[in-house]
Amino acid sequence: MRAVTTVVVRVPALWGLLRRPVAANFDRLAAGWDASRVDERRLGAIGAALAAVGPAPARALDLGTGSGAIARKLSERWPEAEVTGVDVSSQMIAEARRLSSSVRQTFTVADAARLPFPAGTFDLVALNNMIPFFDELARITARGGSVAIAYGLGAATPIWVPLDRVERELARRGFEAFERFDVPPGLALLARRPA
Numbered sequence: 227m228r229a230v231t232t233v234v235v236r237v238p239a240l241w242g243l244l245r246r247p248v249a250a251n252f253d254r255l256a257a258g259w260d261a262s263r264v265d266e267r268r269l270g271a272i273g274a275a276l277a278a279v280g281p282a283p284a285r286a287l288d289l290g291t292g293s294g295a296i297a298r299k300l301s302e303r304w305p306e307a308e309v310t311g312v313d314v315s316s317q318m319i320a321e322a323r324r325l326s327s328s329v330r331q332t333f334t335v336a337d338a339a340r341l342p343f344p345a346g347t348f349d350l351v352a353l354n355n356m357i358p359f360f361d362e363l364a365r366i367t368a369r370g371g372s373v374a375i376a377y378g379l380g381a382a383t384p385i386w387v388p389l390d391r392v393e394r395e396l397a398r399r400g401f402e403a404f405e406r407f408d409v410p411p412g413l414a415l416l417a418r419r420p421a
């Protein structure tokens with residue numbers, strides 16, 4: 227996944243060729259994902275970034291939700307928020323629905339490169355160990371909203387984009403107020419879209 231991530235961040239147009247194999251790969255991993263790849267240590271960085279978000283989001287999106295771990299974290303922190311989890315893998319979405327803890331959570335099979343939501347839908351967009359599609363991130367984040375992006379094993383995460391690159395790409399699209407979180411072994415970045 228490291229090579230795929232590097233290629234797609236450099237040339238997003240190539241994602242069209244890679245979407246099917248990536249979805250098939252995560253379909254295969256879905257059944258064991260939550261038990262083997264999700265633990266509090268790896269969620270420390272995204273947790274720190276979410277703790278710095280304010281005010282409470284009304285609508286939050288977990289992009290590349292996998293088995294829904296971050297969607298569940300969002301609901302724990304903001305029980306009133308409408309939380310949407312999106313993943314390109316239908317088997318991951320089935321797992322996320324099975325493990326869902328709240329009636330305010332919705333899980334949808336969709337592609338982060340081309341999301342089925344109007345511009346400015348979400349007050350908060352979270353990505354944990356996920357390939358960022360920067361144009362779509364900027365489009366779906368509401369004015370005054372935030373993006374939290376984390377890599378649970380820092381630079382050793384298979385899907386990893388250096389945070390300097392993430393910050394540069396978001397800054398080019400008008401984001402500001404960048405904050406970094408170093409919670410070993412993870413790293414995270416929080417950014418805000420101006421109101």
Ligand SMILES: C[S@@+](CC[C@H](N)C(=O)[O-])C[C@H]1O[C@@H](n2cnc3c(N)ncnc32)[C@H](O)[C@@H]1O
Binds near residue numbers: 289291296318339385
């Ligand atoms: C490494 S897993 C992380 C899952 C979850 N965020 C976590 O921390 O446990 C990456 C997830 O992103 C999904 N994904 C990759 N590219 C995607 C895309 N373009 N749109 C939606 N989901 C995508 C994969 O199917 C996979 O479930």
